[in-house]
Amino acid sequence: MTNILVPLDSRRGLQLRAAYFALEFAKRTGAKVLFLNIERERAGGRSSARSTTHSDKLSEDLDHLINDSLMAGLQIETYVTNGDYVERVIEFAEHHNVSRVILALPEDDGPGGAEATSRLTALREHLNCALVTVRQRHDAPGTASRAS
Secondary structure: OOEEEEEEOOOHHHHHHHHHHHHHHHHHHOOEEEEEEEEOEOOOOOEOOOOOHHHHHHHHHHHHHHHHHHHOOOEEEEEEEEOOHHHHHHHHHHHOOEEEEEEEOOOOOOOOHHHHHHHHHHHHHHOOOEEEEEOOOOOOOOOOOOOO
8 A cells, every 4th residue: 555644744834735635646546645743842842832823724624624535535644743854754754654755845935945945855865755745836827726
């Protein structure tokens, strides 16, 4: 069986894109989707807590997407860990026989672009599986975007 890893962090908006892509891929291939929520540790070893309404809404959207996919018969597992994002993704991929890691990337000049590029470079160097990147779709000038 093919295992697809979708690592999640505090940028839930981006992660919704990665989750949607992974779940659509799983529908076509019969793969299992593994979601890994990686919480950052603050000084003192405590995980940071989400406190914004926007973050909670995005988390609800992700939960609905996962629940709908489970109801449709997809195989999904969710995990939670904390620590360094790159280290946790590499470790998890190796221990769970992951064949693809799916990451959503921000715009190059957008918030978090430099950190995302750094993570991508490190993951490319150390992962023993395919790394799939998802970016926001840009429509050609004069065309309407599809409603989601």
